[in-house]
Amino acid sequence: MAEFTRAESAGGRAFGRVIVYGLLVLVAIYYLMPLIVMLTTSVKSLEEIRAGNLVALPTSITFDAWSKAWGTACTGADCSGLKGNFWASMNFVLPAVVISTLIGAFNGYVLTLWRFKGSDALFTIMLVGCFIPFQVVLLPMAQTLGWLGLANTTPGLVFVHVVYGLAFTTLFFRNFYVSVPEEMVKAARIDGADFFTIFWRIILPLSPPIIVVCVIWQFTQIWNDFLFGVVFSGGERQPITVALNNLVNTSTGVKEYNVDMAAAIIAALPTLFVYVVAGKYFVRGLTAGSVKG
Amino acid sequence: MGALSIRNVVKRYGNVTILKSINLEVRDGEFVILVGPSGCGKSTLLNMIAGLDTVSEGEIAIGGRVVNDLPPKDRDIAMVFQSYALYPTMNVRENILFGLRIRKATPPQMEEALARVAKTLQMEHLLDRKPSQLSGGQRQRVAMGRALARDPALFLFDEPLSNLDAKLRVDMRTEIKLLHDRVKTTIVYVTHDQIEAMTLGDRIVVMKDGEVRQVGSPQEVYDDPADLFVAGFIGSPSMNFIRCTVESRDGRLGVGLHDGTGTFFVPAPPSITGLSERAGREVILGIRPEQITDKDPYAGANPHSIEQSARIEVVQPTGPDTLVLIRLNGTPVTCRVHPGANPKASQPLGLTFDLSKVVFFDPATEKRIR
Numbered sequence: 286m287a288e289f290t291r292a293e294s295a296g297g298r299a300f301g302r303v304i305v306y307g308l309l310v311l312v313a314i315y316y317l318m319p320l321i322v323m324l325t326t327s328v329k330s331l332e333e334i335r336a337g338n339l340v341a342l343p344t345s346i347t348f349d350a351w352s353k354a355w356g357t358a359c360t361g362a363d364c365s366g367l368k369g370n371f372w373a374s375m376n377f378v379l380p381a382v383v384i385s386t387l388i389g390a391f392n393g394y395v396l397t398l399w400r401f402k403g404s405d406a407l408f409t410i411m412l413v414g415c416f417i418p419f420q421v422v423l424l425p426m427a428q429t430l431g432w433l434g435l436a437n438t439t440p441g442l443v444f445v446h447v448v449y450g451l452a453f454t455t456l457f458f459r460n461f462y463v464s465v466p467e468e469m470v471k472a473a474r475i476d477g478a479d480f481f482t483i484f485w486r487i488i489l490p491l492s493p494p495i496i497v498v499c500v501i502w503q504f505t506q507i508w509n510d511f512l513f514g515v516v517f518s519g520g521e522r523q524p525i526t527v528a529l530n531n532l533v534n535t536s537t538g539v540k541e542y543n544v545d546m547a548a549a550i551i552a553a554l555p556t557l558f559v560y561v562v563a564g565k566y567f568v569r570g571l572t573a574g575s576v577k578g
Numbered sequence: 579m580g581a582l583s584i585r586n587v588v589k590r591y592g593n594v595t596i597l598k599s600i601n602l603e604v605r606d607g608e609f610v611i612l613v614g615p616s617g618c619g620k621s622t623l624l625n626m627i628a629g630l631d632t633v634s635e636g637e638i639a640i641g642g643r644v645v646n647d648l649p650p651k652d653r654d655i656a657m658v659f660q661s662y663a664l665y666p667t668m669n670v671r672e673n674i675l676f677g678l679r680i681r682k683a684t685p686p687q688m689e690e691a692l693a694r695v696a697k698t699l700q701m702e703h704l705l706d707r708k709p710s711q712l713s714g715g716q717r718q719r720v721a722m723g724r725a726l727a728r729d730p731a732l733f734l735f736d737e738p739l740s741n742l743d744a745k746l747r748v749d750m751r752t753e754i755k756l757l758h759d760r761v762k763t764t765i766v767y768v769t770h771d772q773i774e775a776m777t778l779g780d781r782i783v784v785m786k787d788g789e790v791r792q793v794g795s796p797q798e799v800y801d802d803p804a805d806l807f808v809a810g811f812i813g814s815p816s817m818n819f820i821r822c823t824v825e826s827r828d829g830r831l832g833v834g835l836h837d838g839t840g841t842f843f844v845p846a847p848p849s850i851t852g853l854s855e856r857a858g859r860e861v862i863l864g865i866r867p868e869q870i871t872d873k874d875p876y877a878g879a880n881p882h883s884i885e886q887s888a889r890i891e892v893v894q895p896t897g898p899d900t901l902v903l904i905r906l907n908g909t910p911v912t913c914r915v916h917p918g919a920n921p922k923a924s925q926p927l928g929l930t931f932d933l934s935k936v937v938f939f940d941p942a943t944e945k946r947i948r
């Protein structure tokens with residue numbers, strides 16, 4: 286009798302598993318579908334797209350659309366593809382990510398381990414920065430850039446993204462450093478280390494988990510940004526997001542879906558790359574500090 | 579020249595005074611313990627000596643040099659923290675040498691320091707490990723090694739054993755004492771544990787509410803407490819305090835105690851002259867548990883003892899001794915008896931009161947009556 290019950294419950298458990306995995310597979314397919322359609326469409330020829338069905342697999346694979354999107358696709362009168370914009374994006378995204386992460390780390394260090402009168406109030410004010418929509422700062426930012434002589438320049442765009450990103454990066458690092466014992470800083474001070482030495486030699490080496498989180502967040506935000514890109518960049522150095530929009534929305538000529546899809550994937554590749562490379566650290570970093578190491 | 583002088587030191591945060599005019603002289607090579615309940619200001623005082631906190635008033639001098647305005651690194655001190663505060667990304671070797679490296683010591687100097695420290699603390703085999711790969715006791719040793727490496731004039735210990743389990747704490751206590759015997763550096767050691775204070779210190783500074791209540795050797799503080807607080811704080815189980823009234827009987831001053839069945843007279847040592855003016859008034863009698871024992875067949879030699887039987891309320895065997903609770907003047911009183919006396923709850927037990935060391939306190943001022 287007892288064995289019978291056990292067998293039944295084991296069978297019940299297996300059945301439950303099937304349902305769980307079945308659901309997961311369904312949801313995964315649902316989420317992957319757009320990406321699959323994009324990928325397959327980007328390697329089809331234009332004839333095949335017109336003739337066939339959207340979800341059908343390609344009969345023959347061709348990368349013509351990819352090379353066109355990268356090198357020769359036309360946005361308006363300019364027919365040099367997305368490559369110029371890709372590198373233009375890299376040009377301001379990388380410095381903006383590095384600078385905002387470093388300053389955020391420094392802010393977090395000061396706000397937790399060198400508290401001063403009003404440091405908590407200052408942090409609260411910085412936090413508010415996380416909730417300010419992009420649109421609100423457009424006009425004042427344009428004015429500021431004008432005063433600084435940075436309007437329509439790459440350093441200008443870097444500046445905008447650093448300022449806007451600081452609220453987030455400071456929040457990340459501050460919350461990470463809260464779990465660093467103050468006694469460690471005291472010990473370092475007695476050992477003879479000064480403010481910057483403690484930061485470089487002791488605090489930053491502790492920080493890789495949160496640096497990864499911060500870099501992923503900032504890279505995704507800045508790379509994917511459209512509004513600041515379209516407002517604060519000059520015509521030649523438009524970020525890839527803006528160029529992609531122009532490419533896809535071109536109303537002249539034939540609609541080249543395969544080129545559009547390839548261009549969209551190219552625009553998304555760097556963020557995808559960052560996630561794949563640093564993804565496991567991302568989760569680790571988000572949960573770090575919750576458990577005493 | 580490692581001596582430390584603290585002169586009229588005051589610490590205020592806004593309107594709150596944390597330390598009220600502290601004075602303390604520490605001799606070269608001395609092991610001084612700052613002990614008191616949490617919030618008494620002992621850690622604040624230590625931080626001020628280290629330079630991690632500012633001095634509101636008064637002067638702190640290390641080796642005859644006033645250090646009020648010197649940053650911690652220039653005070654020639656080293657400190658060991660409760661949380662060890664090791665640098666988690668560095669291995670033991672780098673942790674120990676960090677201070678020397680910052681001070682731009684030469685490689686031979688660092689080699690020499692590392693060899694000396696590793697040998698003193700017997701941790702040659704741990705040098706390449708990260709702090710996370712060490713046990714609590716090993717981390718504490720590394721923290722001490724980091725302090726030893728620079729060979730400072732003054733060691734500061736901030737509750738270094740509080741994070742260790744009970745057994746390890748006893749072992750480390752011995753190790754710290756041995757260490758001090760070997761290096762002979764002046765140590766100021768903060769703890770809230772009175773047993774640590776008693777066992778480690780050459781001198782104990784008992785603090786409460788930002789004031790020094792008593793300074794003295796462990797035995798002085800134990801036998802001759804300055805006030806009710808010190809008497810109750812030092813010693814475990816703590817001293818019994820019994821409210822009673824001063825009486826005169828047969829020309830001797832003393833106090834009357836009743837155990838629920840009858841009253842008996844406890845004569846005070848004649849050396850306590852302060853009682854004579856308090857006849858008929860209430861005082862607090864202080865008597866330590868080991869001064870109330872079972873009947874000792876050899877006790878006849880002590881003229882300052884009386885014998886009295888009392889009903890036992892609770893029996894607590896600890897192994898070497900058995901603690902029994904009786905009730906005198908309505909107060910529970912702990913007595914320390916030999917396990918061989920075989921005390922049983924609710925039974926009467928014949929007890930010997932050794933009165934040579936009893937103390938009396940004024941109930942209003944809580945000061946000793948001498």
